[in-house]
Amino acid sequence: MNFAAEQSSSGVVNLLLLLAIPLVFYFLLIRPQSKRRKEQLQMQSSLKPGVRVMTTSGMFATVTAVDDDGVVLEIAPGVEARFVKQAVMQIVSEAEAEDDEELGDDPEGGDDADERIDLSKDGDAGAQDAEAGDGAKAEGEADEAPKAKAAGKPSS
Structure with a gap:
């Protein structure tokens, strides 16, 4: 048992x-x-015009109009786009909105924007190739002119 x-x-x-x-x-x-x-x-x-929001894709915008099935968001000054309401992820607080505006003030990308970036493997090799290519083109153009005269064609 x-x-x-x-x-x-x-x-x-x-x-x-x-x-x-x-x-x-x-x-x-x-x-x-x-x-x-x-x-x-x-x-x-509860969305209403004038509210700063963040979309599900991470874009910050200001609500300009609200209707039953969507919202119109101003994503940049003078640029408006229509979104479904489900694309709005959160209402952004004033502090976050100010931080977003501060980041967006410099469209050039900071102090390094004026610097030229060299994407070649050898820094000077790309410049030398470009100069050699320009010289070869100039010589090629010079060679074409006598051939055109010999053929009886006017040079352009």
């Missing part, structure tokens, strides 16, 4: 584990996700 009692208690434990697993999934995965989705929908329904 002792064996039968142990077997029935282990069966109860197994049954409880099978019932507990879906509850764990619900509280750890499904419930938080539905809560985030509800907050996202609430944020998207």
Whole structure:
């Protein structure tokens, strides 16, 4: 009988584990996700013109118009684009909006923008090849002119 009692208690434990697993999934995965989705929908329904937002692609913009199925965002001064509301990920706070504007003030890319970047493997080899190519072209043009005269064609 002792064996039968142990077997029935282990069966109860197994049954409880099978019932507990879906509850764990619900509280750890499904419930938080539905809560985030509800907050996202609430944020998207509260959009109004003049609010700074960040899209799901990471683009910062200002809401200029809102309708039932989408929003019009000003992504640069004078440049507007239409997005679905689901593309708006979050409303940006004033501090984040100011940081974004500070980063966007220098379109040239900083102090190094005036420096020329050499993409050749040898720094001077590319310049020497370019000079040699220009010299060969000039010689080739000079050779074509006498051939054209010999053939009776006017040179251009």
